Amino acid sequence: MRISSVAIIPIRPRFADRYEEAAVRMRAIDQRTVFRITCDNGVVGYGDYRCAPPPSAVGEAMVGRSPAAFLRDESLPLGLNAACYDAVGKHLDVPAWQLMGSRQRQRVPVCAWTRPGDAETMASEITRAAEEGYLLFKVHTSQHYDVLEQHRAIDDVAPDGFRMHYDFNHNRTAAAVLPIIEQLRSPRVACIEDPLSLSDLEGWRQLRQRIDVPILMHVPPLGGIQEMLLGCADGYIIAEYCGGFGDALIRAHAYARAGLLNVFQLTGGMLTKAFALHFACTLPAGHTINLVDQYADDITDDVIDIDSGTSPVPEGPGLGIAVDEHKIRELAGRCDLVESDLAVPRHLGRLRLADGRILYTPSIPDLRQLLGFEEGTVRGIDFDVWEDDGSADFAEIDRHVTENGYWFGGDLD
Numbered sequence: 001m002r003i004s005s006v007a008i009i010p011i012r013p014r015f016a017d018r019y020e021e022a023a024v025r026m027r028a029i030d031q032r033t034v035f036r037i038t039c040d041n042g043v044v045g046y047g048d049y050r051c052a053p054p055p056s057a058v059g060e061a062m063v064g065r066s067p068a069a070f071l072r073d074e075s076l077p078l079g080l081n082a083a084c085y086d087a088v089g090k091h092l093d094v095p096a097w098q099l100m101g102s103r104q105r106q107r108v109p110v111c112a113w114t115r116p117g118d119a120e121t122m123a124s125e126i127t128r129a130a131e132e133g134y135l136l137f138k139v140h141t142s143q144h145y146d147v148l149e150q151h152r153a154i155d156d157v158a159p160d161g162f163r164m165h166y167d168f169n170h171n172r173t174a175a176a177v178l179p180i181i182e183q184l185r186s187p188r189v190a191c192i193e194d195p196l197s198l199s200d201l202e203g204w205r206q207l208r209q210r211i212d213v214p215i216l217m218h219v220p221p222l223g224g225i226q227e228m229l230l231g232c233a234d235g236y237i238i239a240e241y242c243g244g245f246g247d248a249l250i251r252a253h254a255y256a257r258a259g260l261l262n263v264f265q266l267t268g269g270m271l272t273k274a275f276a277l278h279f280a281c282t283l284p285a286g287h288t289i290n291l292v293d294q295y296a297d298d299i300t301d302d303v304i305d306i307d308s309g310t311s312p313v314p315e316g317p318g319l320g321i322a323v324d325e326h327k328i329r330e331l332a333g334r335c336d337l338v339e340s341d342l343a344v345p346r347h348l349g350r351l352r353l354a355d356g357r358i359l360y361t362p363s364i365p366d367l368r369q370l371l372g373f374e375e376g377t378v379r380g381i382d383f384d385v386w387e388d389d390g391s392a393d394f395a396e397i398d399r400h401v402t403e404n405g406y407w408f409g410g411d412l413d
Contacts, residue, residue: 001039001040001041001043001066001067001087001088001091002039002040002064002065002066003037003038003039003040003062003063003064003065003066003067003087004038004039004040004063005037005038005059005063006035006036006037006038006058006059006060006062006063006080007034007035007036007038007059008033008034008035008053008054008056008058008059009033009034009035009036009053009328009332010031010032010033010034010052010053010332010335011032011033011034011299011328011331011332011334011335012030012031012032012331012332012334012335012337013030013032013269013295013296013297013298013331013334014030014295014296014297014334015030015294015295015296016293016294016295016296017296018124018128019294022115023344023345024344024345024347024363024364024385024387025115025117025385026115026294027344029050029115029291029294030295031050031051031052032048032049032050032051032268032269033048033049033051033052033053033054033077033079034046034047034048034079034299034328034332035047035048035049035059035077035079035080035082035083036083036328037062037067037080037083037084037086037087039067039087039091041091043087043090043091044087044090045067045083045084045085045086045087045088045090045318046082046083046086046271046299046319046321046323047078047079047080047081047082047083047084047085047086047271047272047275047319048079048082048268048269048270048271048272048299049077049078049079049082049266049267049268049272050267050268050272050291051077051078051079054077054080058076058077058080059080062080067083067084067087067088068084068088070084071084071085071088071099071245072245072246072249073244073245073246074243074244074245074246074247075244076244076245078239078240078244078245078266078272078275079268079272081244081245081275082271082272082275082319085099085100085275085278085318085319086271086318086319087318088318089317089318089319090317090318092317093317094317095278095313095314095315095316095317095318095320096274096275096278096318096319096320097278097279097281097282097313100249100278100279100282101249101253101282101283102282103281103282103313104281104282104283104284105281105284105313106281106312106313107310107311107312107313108264108276108277108280108281108286108287108288108310108311108313109135109136109286109287109288109309109310110134110136110273110287110288110290110306110309110310110311111134111136111137111138111165111287111288111289111290112125112128112129112132112134112136112137112138112293113137113138113139113289113290113291113293113294114137114139114294115139115140116139116140116141116142116144116145117145118145118150118382118383118384119145119146119149119150119152119153119382120153122139122150122153122154123153123154123156123157125137125139126154126157126158126162127157129162129293130158130159130162132293132306133305133306133307133308133309134162134293134306134309135161135162135163135308135309136162136163136164136165136190136287136309137162137163137164137165138164138165138166138167138193138289139164139165139166139167140166140167140168140169141166141167141168141169141375141376142375142383143366143367143368143375143376144349144351144364144365144367144381144383145381145382145383146378146379146380146381146382147166147180147184147376148180148183148184148379149380149382151164151184151188154188155186155188158188161309162188163187163188163189163190164188164189164190165190165191165193165263165287165289166184166189166191166192166193167192167193167194167218168192168193168194168195168196168375168376169194169375170194170195170196170197170198170218170219171197171368171374171375172195172196172197172374172375172376173196173197173200173203173374174196174200174203174206174207176374176375176376176377177195177196177207177376178207178210178211180376181195181211181213182211184213185211185212185213189213190214191213191214191215191216191234191235191261191263192213192214192215192216193215193216193217193218193237193263194216194217194218195207195215198217198219198220198221199221201221201222201227201230201232204217204227204230204232204233205230205231205232208231208232208233208234214234214235214261215233215234215235216233216234216235216236216237216261216263217232217233217235217236217237218236218237218241218242218265219237219241219242220232220236220242223243223247224236224238224242224243224247224251225251225254228254228255228258228260233260234260234261235255235260235261235262235263235286236251236255236260236261236262236263237263237265237289238251238252238255238262238263238264238265239264239265239266239276239279240265240266240267248279249279252264252279252283253283256283256284256285261285261286262280262283262285262286263286263287263288263289264276264279264280264286264287264288264289265288265289266279266288266289266290267289267290267291268290268291268292269292269295269298269299269300270292270298270299270300270302270303270304270321271299271300271319271321271323272290272291272292273288273290273292273304273311274304274314274319274320274321275319276288276289276290277304277311277312277313277314278313278314278319278320281313297327297330297331298327299323299324299327299328299331300321300322300323300324300327301321301322301323301324302314302321302322304321345387345388346387346388346398347363347385347386347387347388348360348361348362348363348385348386348394348397348398348401349361349362349363349364349365349383349385349386350383350384350385350386351365351367351381351382351383352381352382352383353378353380353381354378354379354380354381357408358408358409359371359406359407359408360397360400360401360406360407360408360409361401361405361406362401362402362405362406363385364383364385365406370406397409
């Protein structure tokens with residue numbers, strides 16, 4: 001079996017309905033790419049990923065070779081790796097996980113996700129995720145919101161057994177992080193990702209010894225094995241942004257043998273979720289993060305269910321998910337929409353400080369640069385996006401911000 005053609009197809013799925021008024025907050029994550037590998041024996045393999053389309057030369061270099069040659073390729077986009085697993089699995093009539101290792105579990109914990117939002121938004125997202133069957137939720141903390149207020153709002157609505165995976169953005173010192181972690185300590189917090197700067201490996205090692213909340217490292221600067229030997233973290237985020245799928249396979253099994261946790265982050269649609277489940281089931285523990293809950297549209301006929309926080313590993317050959325070519329064409333067609341249909345609306349950022357003042361900024365600002373405080377160290381802040389409503393107030397403040405870069409003022413509305 002040899003590859004006869006590789007199609008690289010950008011698509012633009014619509015966001016879930018709850019994001020109808022959140023174009024600024026959710027921008028950019030609707031850019032996905034479908035990868036279709038057609039082989040000389042008629043087998044077709046599909047993959048999908050949340051990424052821009054790579055150059056056509058990437059696919060052209062695969063033509064004439066077996067898709068099996070690319071299963072562990074570390075240079076390919078992850079969606080192309082997925083398409084190769086789909087094609088080889090279909091050819092051999094085996095599920096993709098058999099090409100990765102031995103299945104160690106029938107179902108895998110899955111994690112919901114959203115972009116950061118205010119306390120009310122986070123409470124709504126947790127309620128939504130729980131209703132959909134999730135028991136884990138990942139969200140990045142943000143310099144624009146008070147994480148302690150967010151957490152209190154989450155705790156008020158989350159059902160028993162529901163837990164949070166907080167991502168601290170690898171941008172803080174231990175002096176800033178330790179008081180926050182101390183106040184977040186509760187059974188509700190499953191883990192904290194990237195609590196410290198990735199350059200401070202000794203700080204990671206010491207932090208791990210000082211707290212009882214598991215810490216996870218994403219994109220280890222030395223490649224992941226040295227960090228494991230140094231004892232920097234209780235677990236590692238693997239696959240996305242971390243050296244390709246071959247690297248993910250190697251590190252995942254090394255971490256598992258060392259008694260550390262793997263978290264499988266591969267983001268896209270239902271095909272990507274299937275790929276992650278096949279991979280994750282060959283390891284004894286760890287949840288997946290997929291972003292499949294962000295979209296109203298997808299290219300598959302099948303939906304992988306969620307029950308009690310877990311999803312089953314697909315049973316069919318390859319990725320085990322049926323793809324609808326009509327849906328691919330439809331979502332690819334949305335990439336041809338005129339720019340005005342896809343553009344983020346004109347807007348201002350509006351940060352409310354604890355003393356009642358409001359900082360107006362162009363879009364979503366870098367508050368560390370403007371205010372000088374580390375993320376998470378300012379209490380009582382809140383942020384929203386003010387879209388151009390045609391009012392004189394918006395025009396006046398927009399003029400101030402355009403002239404000065406930002407503006408402290410009263411709430412004119």
